[in-house]
Amino acid sequence: MALIEIKNLKIHYPIRSGFFNRVTDQVLAVDGINFNIEAGETYGLIGESGSGKSTTGKAIVGLEKVTSGQILYNGQDITNARTRKQIHYNKDVQMIFQDSLSSLNPRKRIGDIIAEPIRNFQNLTTDEEKHRVQELLDIVGMPAGAMNKYPHEFSGGQRQRIGVARAVATNPKLVIADEPVSALDLSVQAQVLNFMKRIQEEYGISYLFISHDLGVVKHMCKNMAIMHRGRFVEIGTREDIYQHPQHIYTKRLLSAIPDVNPSRREIDKKNRQEVEREFTEEESKYYGANGRVLDLKQLSPTHYVALEEVSKEGSN
Numbered sequence: 001m002a003l004i005e006i007k008n009l010k011i012h013y014p015i016r017s018g019f020f021n022r023v024t025d026q027v028l029a030v031d032g033i034n035f036n037i038e039a040g041e042t043y044g045l046i047g048e049s050g051s052g053k054s055t056t057g058k059a060i061v062g063l064e065k066v067t068s069g070q071i072l073y074n075g076q077d078i079t080n081a082r083t084r085k086q087i088h089y090n091k092d093v094q095m096i097f098q099d100s101l102s103s104l105n106p107r108k109r110i111g112d113i114i115a116e117p118i119r120n121f122q123n124l125t126t127d128e129e130k131h132r133v134q135e136l137l138d139i140v141g142m143p144a145g146a147m148n149k150y151p152h153e154f155s156g157g158q159r160q161r162i163g164v165a166r167a168v169a170t171n172p173k174l175v176i177a178d179e180p181v182s183a184l185d186l187s188v189q190a191q192v193l194n195f196m197k198r199i200q201e202e203y204g205i206s207y208l209f210i211s212h213d214l215g216v217v218k219h220m221c222k223n224m225a226i227m228h229r230g231r232f233v234e235i236g237t238r239e240d241i242y243q244h245p246q247h248i249y250t251k252r253l254l255s256a257i258p259d260v261n262p263s264r265r266e267i268d269k270k271n272r273q274e275v276e277r278e279f280t281e282e283e284s285k286y287y288g289a290n291g292r293v294l295d296l297k298q299l300s301p302t303h304y305v306a307l308e309e310v311s312k313e314g315s316n
């Protein structure tokens with residue numbers, strides 16, 4: 001059984017307007033997605049801004065109301081707040097946010113910020129708590145004395161490490177990492193990603209790794225889903241997605257990855273233009289009425305794509 005099973009998840013927001021504030025339309029932020037996260041794995045959720053990634057992540061931690069569908073944790077439906085409380089779900093599932101400055105309370109010292117989730121779930125003495133906070137700061141490689149400082153006294157990379165320390169303070173089984181390195185310089189990104197991997201190996205944590213950056217996801221995830229307009233356009237392994245992309249939206253995201261090799265620039269530019277042409281000319285092959293992403297079809301045991309006519313694997 002998977003650690004998390006997402007079944008036909010929908011999250012719709014009503015749009016109200018007019019004098020009577022009536023519901024006149026809906027934002028289909030998440031519109032029928034299915035995927036599983038296995039224990040100990042890092043599952044990638046990729047898409048551009050507004051595709052529904054964060055809403056999905058927040059629904060899994062219980063911060064968003066689910067319109068319909070199920071989120072199963074070890075087989076139990078946790079869409080109901082009472083069940084989440086009964087099974088200590090909020091201890092087992094934590095979240096790391098993109099903006100480390102606004103997600104850490106500026107008026108609290110780091111020691112208190114990290115101790116807060118521990119206090120919610122464990123009854124430790126002051127000394128035990130201090131010891132645990134120091135242990136967590138050591139794990140994420142923060143200098144001694146960090147405990148008594150405030151968030152603004154640290155760099156973005158250090159604050160993100162503090163965010164990770166807070167997220168793992170309760171020994172969670174799953175961490176939702178929502179664009180955890182997007183706000184960081186490239187060299188700092190690598191440091192944070194590497195220690196996230198290290199912590200995962202040591203503690204057996206699963207991650208849902210949310211990102212718009214395919215380069216970063218390639219480094220972190222073996223399995224992933226590409227999200228667009230609240231639905232999945234493609235699901236697959238790293239090889240399926242990076243070597244044999246089938247959906248035009250996936251190809252578009254891949255073509256936008258900058259190549260460090262200057263001799264590839266012209267080829268990449270041509271490739272990007274070709275993908276853009278296909279996107280505009282053959283949209284109906286990939287999207288239904290009102291631009292809705294089509295239902296997924298299975299190409300192989302691991303590879304699914306939202307295409308009208310399923311093309312042969314590797315034919316691109």
Ligand SMILES: Nc1ncnc2c1ncn2[C@@H]1O[C@H](COP(=O)(O)OP(=O)(O)OP(=O)(O)O)[C@@H](O)[C@H]1O
Nearest residue numbers: 013027028029047048049050051052053054055056
């Ligand atoms: N509370 C809300 N009320 C109405 N619409 C919302 C609400 N929250 C999100 N949305 C809409 O739902 C869609 C998906 O938003 P979401 O934040 O999940 O996207 P995202 O892929 O995470 O993008 P980003 O990376 O920019 O956060 C967007 O169109 C957004 O405007």
